[in-house]
Amino acid sequence: MKLLPPFVRVALVPGVLFWALIIAGATTENDALFWAAGAVAAVTIIVSLTLKIRASQVRNAAQTRIRGEGQPATAQVISLDTRGGSYNDNPYVDLELEVNVDGKPPYRASVTALISKLAIARIQPNCRIAVLVDRNDTSQVVVDAALTPYGRS
Numbered sequence: 001m002k003l004l005p006p007f008v009r010v011a012l013v014p015g016v017l018f019w020a021l022i023i024a025g026a027t028t029e030n031d032a033l034f035w036a037a038g039a040v041a042a043v044t045i046i047v048s049l050t051l052k053i054r055a056s057q058v059r060n061a062a063q064t065r066i067r068g069e070g071q072p073a074t075a076q077v078i079s080l081d082t083r084g085g086s087y088n089d090n091p092y093v094d095l096e097l098e099v100n101v102d103g104k105p106p107y108r109a110s111v112t113a114l115i116s117k118l119a120i121a122r123i124q125p126n127c128r129i130a131v132l133v134d135r136n137d138t139s140q141v142v143v144d145a146a147l148t149p150y151g152r153s
Contacts, residue, residue: 014044062134066142070132073101075109075141077127083112090117090148099141101133113143123147 004012018040025033075097085092095111111131115123123129129147134140 011044011048014040018044062140063142066132066134066140067145069135070142071101071135073099073131073133073141074128075099075131077123077125077129078108079125080123087114090114091120093120093123095123095143097129097131097141099131099133099138101138104138107138109139109141111141111143113148115143115147119147 021037130144
């Protein structure tokens with residue numbers, strides 16, 4: 001059984017509570033219930049944004065660490081798909097990779113990366129790209145910075 005994403009789990013109970021308060025307020029004509037619904041919505045938004053920002057900070061810190069300390073490797077692109085989002089016209093791309101680290105058997109890894117729109121033509125199924133792998137957790141793979149909008153640092 002697949003769990004709901006964290007954002008959905010955080011928003012589900014307050015969302016139900018919000019609508020219950022709105023409906024109760026409308027049927028009883030009690031303004032206090034509308035104010036309570038507004039407070040529930042405000043707290044839910046603040047908590048959700050805080051969790052999203054924190055998760056982004058943790059992910060970015062891990063990627064920065066891997067870019068600095070990671071083991072260079074190559075990966076063959078098995079498949080790719082855009083997830084619909086972009087940043088400054090550079091798409092977020094979901095990559096299914098077969099990673100080849102020296103001295104270890106190849107393995108599959110899934111990576112979501114912000115890829116430079118100029119590099120999209122170079123990343124196609126069956127092509128090889130440079131990646132960096134976390135030395136302690138080989139499931140943590142980062143696409144080489146040359147393929148991102150940020151270039152090499």
